[in-house]
Amino acid sequence: MTTESAQERDELAGEYVLGTLSAQQRIEVQKRLPNEPDLRAAVDAWERRLLELTDYAEAQQPSALLWPRIERSVERLTHNTPITSWWNLLPLWRGLSAAGLAATLVLGAILLTQTPPKPNYLVVLVAPQDKAPGWVIQASNPREIQLIPLGVVEVPADKALEFWTKADSWQGPVSLGLVKPGQTLSVPLDKLPPLQPNQLFELTLEGANGSPIGKPTGPIQAIGRAVKVL
Amino acid sequence: MSSPEPLFDYEARLAACARGEQSALRDLYVQEGPRLLGVARRLVRDTALAEDIVHEAFIKIWNGAAQFDPARGSARGWMFSVTRHLALNLLRNQARETPFSEDHEMPANEDDGFDAQAHSGRIHRCLEQLDPQRRSCILHAYVDGYSHAQISQRLGTPLGTVKAWIKRSLNALRECMG
Numbered sequence: 001m002t003t004e005s006a007q008e009r010d011e012l013a014g015e016y017v018l019g020t021l022s023a024q025q026r027i028e029v030q031k032r033l034p035n036e037p038d039l040r041a042a043v044d045a046w047e048r049r050l051l052e053l054t055d056y057a058e059a060q061q062p063s064a065l066l067w068p069r070i071e072r073s074v075e076r077l078t079h080n081t082p083i084t085s086w087w088n089l090l091p092l093w094r095g096l097s098a099a100g101l102a103a104t105l106v107l108g109a110i111l112l113t114q115t116p117p118k119p120n121y122l123v124v125l126v127a128p129q130d131k132a133p134g135w136v137i138q139a140s141n142p143r144e145i146q147l148i149p150l151g152v153v154e155v156p157a158d159k160a161l162e163f164w165t166k167a168d169s170w171q172g173p174v175s176l177g178l179v180k181p182g183q184t185l186s187v188p189l190d191k192l193p194p195l196q197p198n199q200l201f202e203l204t205l206e207g208a209n210g211s212p213i214g215k216p217t218g219p220i221q222a223i224g225r226a227v228k229v230l
Numbered sequence: 231m232s233s234p235e236p237l238f239d240y241e242a243r244l245a246a247c248a249r250g251e252q253s254a255l256r257d258l259y260v261q262e263g264p265r266l267l268g269v270a271r272r273l274v275r276d277t278a279l280a281e282d283i284v285h286e287a288f289i290k291i292w293n294g295a296a297q298f299d300p301a302r303g304s305a306r307g308w309m310f311s312v313t314r315h316l317a318l319n320l321l322r323n324q325a326r327e328t329p330f331s332e333d334h335e336m337p338a339n340e341d342d343g344f345d346a347q348a349h350s351g352r353i354h355r356c357l358e359q360l361d362p363q364r365r366s367c368i369l370h371a372y373v374d375g376y377s378h379a380q381i382s383q384r385l386g387t388p389l390g391t392v393k394a395w396i397k398r399s400l401n402a403l404r405e406c407m408g
Contacts, residue, residue, distance in 0.1 A: 014400040018371045020378055023322035044302045049407050051307045052351040056373045057272035059264040066281050070288045213260050
């Protein structure tokens with residue numbers, strides 16, 4: 001190592017970045033990098049020179065599970081646990097099933113007071129923390145749903161509630177649009193497959209124009225799954 | 231087109247990661263996840279393995295954000311470097327130095343679909359100045375993660391020749407690019 005010329009060092013750095021060094025050589029370079037600024041600078045220069053060659057690899061959409069997995073790992077590292085990867089979150093669903101009684105009572109009340117056209121599907125959306133029912137979704141036909149508020153929630157002026165759904169077989173949630181607090185909302189579902197039992201619905205708090213990335217990013221305000229009414 | 235979004239501020243997102251803002255890491259993932267996965271997938275030739283690598287890369291990005299030094303290169307470039315080296319470590323440690331098996335999938339034509347003219351950056355103009363076989367060596371190494379021995383087998387060229395070609399091609403690229 002002591003007799004290494006600048007030329008040799010640069011060639012080593014080039015082949016390290018190119019990828020042609022053996023496992024043993026790679027380990028040696030990686031051990032030296034933190035302590036040898038000259039080698040570090042040579043590697044950095046090669047990283048910059050060759051970076052654009054990454055264009056040759058065709059981009060590939062990650063599976064829907066990859067981000068939640070990264071997020072869980074990062075949360076484990078940072079010791080806090082905000083609930084964001086909700087559609088895979090077992091404890092949340094355990095908690096929600098405990099909210100079944102409240103849901104039954106609300107459904108019963110609605111069925112009694114409204115004497116329908118009988119809905120085929122019903123969903124009660126409850127707050128994830130205290131399981132308080134906040135909205136009910138009913139679908140008298142599988143092509144349109146109504147989102148009915150059970151009270152008025154406060155939404156900050158620069159925020160909006162966004163309505164999402166995801167069936168078990170879908171890759172990720174789909175937005176059904178923004179929701180005004182306290183108002184009943186009718187949503188045609190003609191862009192989506194027919195409603196399914198167990199289909200997930202939720203409301204998240206997003207920026208005033210909704211999520212910028214087409215996927216929920218803000219905290220969940222209410223969440224529930226579709227139940228088929230016999 | 232796979233050129234980076236010019237308005238996306240990678241450095242600011244990385245600084246936010248260093249402050250513990252997970253939404254910034256998510257922004258970086260949304261922005262570059264598919265391209266990073268594509269790079270890893272091409273190297274390790276297995277989607278599940280490539281997702282493991284991208285998972286590990288984002289943990290390294292999160293943990294390393296505070297130490298990132300913009301003087302050493304772009305934040306975007308660093309994300310690709312982290313991902314590539316994880317994949318290359320895996321490839322080399324797996325002792326994939328064995329010759330290609332019969333069923334190894336390889337592009338059919340000699341130029342292997344590396345179309346330098348489809349890309350605009352300086353590296354591509356410099357690559358075009360190389361002899362086609364030497365250009366193939368560089369691209370097979372960087373993009374496909376092939377070892378010297380694998381390139382030798384792939385091109386039907388003696389191992390010593392491949393090693394010399396790569397050394398000279400790197401020198402030529404450094405001269406061309408500065």
